[in-house]
Amino acid sequence: MRLDEISHDVVWAKDPLGQTLKSAEFEARFSDGSTRQVKIRALPGRFFLKGGLYGGLKGWSHGDDKGKLHTEYEVWELGDPETRRLVRTLAIT
Secondary structure: OOEEEEEEEEEEOOOOOOOOEEEEEEEEEEOOOOEEEEEEEOOOOOOOHHHHOOOOEOOEOOOOOOOOOOOOOOOOOOOOHHHHHHHOOOOOO
8 A cells, every 4th residue: 555645734823932833634545545644733842942052042053062071051931932032943033
């Protein structure tokens, strides 16, 4: 059985400070005429690539050498709009 086609319907939450998935539905059509559906419901947990310095943050990028045995951490209050502007997804400028 071969996958012939896949369609999707993605719903984004109204979030001016990032790309937040609300839900999605996918339908796969196979060569024998059968279909399969996958439904996704987004949960409140989130991750931010900028936490790993992907895309750069505060002058540093992922993989930069900060020196031998350097450790550091931050705590982000994600309910704060200024924090969200800083760490939002990479696709938004």
